[in-house]
Amino acid sequence: MLFCIHATMRRSDMKATQQLRNEHEGVKIMLNILEQVCRQLETDGNLNEEHFDGILEFLKVFVDKCHHGKEEDLLFPALITAGVSKDGPIAVMLQEHEMGRNYVKSMSDAYAACAGGNESASKTIRKNALAYITLLRNHIEKENNVLFVMADSLLSEKTQDELFEGFERIEEERIGAGKHEEFHGLLGKLSKMYLT
Template sequence: MKATQQLKDEHEGIKLMLKIMEKISIAIEQGKEPNVAHYERIVDFLKGFADKCHHGKEEDILFPELEKHGIPNEGGPVGVMLSEHRKGREYIKALADALEDLKAGNKNAAKGIVEASAGYVQLLRNHIEKENNVLFMMADKVLDEKEQSEIYEAFERLEIEKIGAGKHEEYHKLLKELKDAYL
């Protein structure tokens, strides 16, 4: 499998989580209490799968390879993606903070969950489109089959090192559980 295809496949899981987050936000706006346990797991997914694992593969492995092949960071597509990763982390932190406030009894914190979720969803949807339709297409042009294979193997090692063996499967199980509950 191409390394870029693995990242595109992971995007599908992230996009599913974004839909779930939107659905929960709508329910909150309609006055429903958010399921704190579900939201704790959503934050864990965003931190562990979307950021540590997925963005880790891009930042630690793919982006440096692309730079070696002449795709610029500063002022270029890699720099834009890195900036958006940082912005996504800010939204995740705001979401986690709002969740902690909610758990501490602040009923107004649900508004913070909705706001942080909305920002994150919009950012990530646009980000994924840029990666899938611009950056990964560029990568497929400059990386040969051998390099793609080596990057894919490095991705597999990073996944075990950063999130642990079997955790990827747990995240997919969570996606299915939340999809069944909300979509």
């Protein structure tokens, strides 16, 4: 479950792509939690607001702003510089990031409607959440098994080091000090409630 392991390792001990793989492990745990939340929503119509607020924040801030930000702002341009066509796998990854954003926005909008008394909105939350889960699980497999393998073969150690430093900066700027650990705590707490 430890997806923030990079915080305790020196840059020379880990490639930038490994940091992204580690983060994927945390994302997969949250997808499993979200899947259980959807089951509960379908079974009894209940949605714990505190838990769902935390899940949405994780998806918007950690997954999109931080993790996808590292890929879009630094990794993908480095791959293009190394000769990977921006119209190939990178275009697919960018399109899937955008699809994910749309699912999360639809979930958020439906959640607001649900809080406002619209009971049918829970179906929209569930539909978009399940579509997001499927999208991201497939997306992670493609990145781990195709894109990151490509990056590891094409990018020099120097470039990997520069990416790692850039990833650390993005994390500080976009989510701030201590937030990564807070998300880690949220994953642990929700895992005990939904995955045991």
